[in-house]
Amino acid sequence: MSTKPLPADMDEFWVFGYGSLMWNPGFDHEERRLAVIRGYHRALCIHSWVHRGTEENPGLVLGLDRGGACKGAAFRVRADRRDEVLAYLRARELVTNVYLERVAPVTLDCGARRLAVTYVVDRRHRQYAAGLSVERAAEIVAGARGVSGANVDYVLNTLAHLRELGIRDHWMEAVAKGLNCAQPAA
Numbered sequence: 179m180s181t182k183p184l185p186a187d188m189d190e191f192w193v194f195g196y197g198s199l200m201w202n203p204g205f206d207h208e209e210r211r212l213a214v215i216r217g218y219h220r221a222l223c224i225h226s227w228v229h230r231g232t233e234e235n236p237g238l239v240l241g242l243d244r245g246g247a248c249k250g251a252a253f254r255v256r257a258d259r260r261d262e263v264l265a266y267l268r269a270r271e272l273v274t275n276v277y278l279e280r281v282a283p284v285t286l287d288c289g290a291r292r293l294a295v296t297y298v299v300d301r302r303h304r305q306y307a308a309g310l311s312v313e314r315a316a317e318i319v320a321g322a323r324g325v326s327g328a329n330v331d332y333v334l335n336t337l338a339h340l341r342e343l344g345i346r347d348h349w350m351e352a353v354a355k356g357l358n359c360a361q362p363a364a
Contacts, residue, residue: 191260192294193267194284196220196250197240201339204270205263207253212287212343218298219246220347222315222333224276225305229326237322237329238307238315240336241277241299249345252284252294264295271297276305312349316356330357 194215195203203210222238231237242248255263271277277297284294299306310318322329337354340347 190292191255191257191263192284192292193253193255193263194250194282194294194296195253196242196248196296197336198339199253200251200343203253205253205255205266206259207255209254211252211254212249212345213252213284213292213294214247214249215242215282215284215294215296216247217282218242218244218248218296220248220250220350221299222310222319222350222353223299223307225307226322226324226329227274227305228324230324230329230332231318231322232324235322236305236318237324237332238310238318239332241306242296243299244301251343252286252292267295267297274303274305276300276303312352312356315353319353320357333357 193199193203194213197220219242221241221243223241223243224239225231225236226239227233227236230239268279272279276299278300280296280298281293282296283291285291301308319329319333326332333350333354337347337350
């Protein structure tokens with residue numbers, strides 16, 4: 179697992195989440211705010227070989243891919259919890275090294291800008307699923323299941339949580355709509 183040391187001048191410690199971290203961070207935090215990161219977008223761009231698929235029949239899970247902007251959640255963590263939270267995040271996000279740990283500026287819903295740790299997809303990793311159409315993504319999701327359950331459940335659960343937070347993701351909504359047509363015959 180390769181990670182770069184975080185900048186020493188980060189006077190506050192923030193974490194940016196764009197998927198399950200938004201509603202299930204798994205770590206103590208002092209504050210959660212909606213936030214936007216620019217230069218990246220949320221995408222079903224990672225082949226899941228364990229939790230939502232297998233290596234023979236992979237599913238799709240979220241990654242933060244380059245280009246565009248992404249609305250998510252930023253968490254402020256107490257300074258004395260920084261190392262503990264980083265260790266937890268690295269164990270959670272860097273299992274197969276498909277994500278790269280980055281520090282990037284985010285804009286909080288109050289207009290303030292902060293640096294936050296986030297995890298972006300490594301486009302060179304063999305689990306990277308580049309440039310899928312809505313139809314192809316729906317087909318993959320409809321037919322995949324892993325140790326954490328059906329890939330369909332992951333996508334629909336993610337969309338439900340995004341809606342609860344007031345976040346629209348048109349591409350994922352289109353994939354979910356396409357699931358009705360892509361469901362395998364029973």
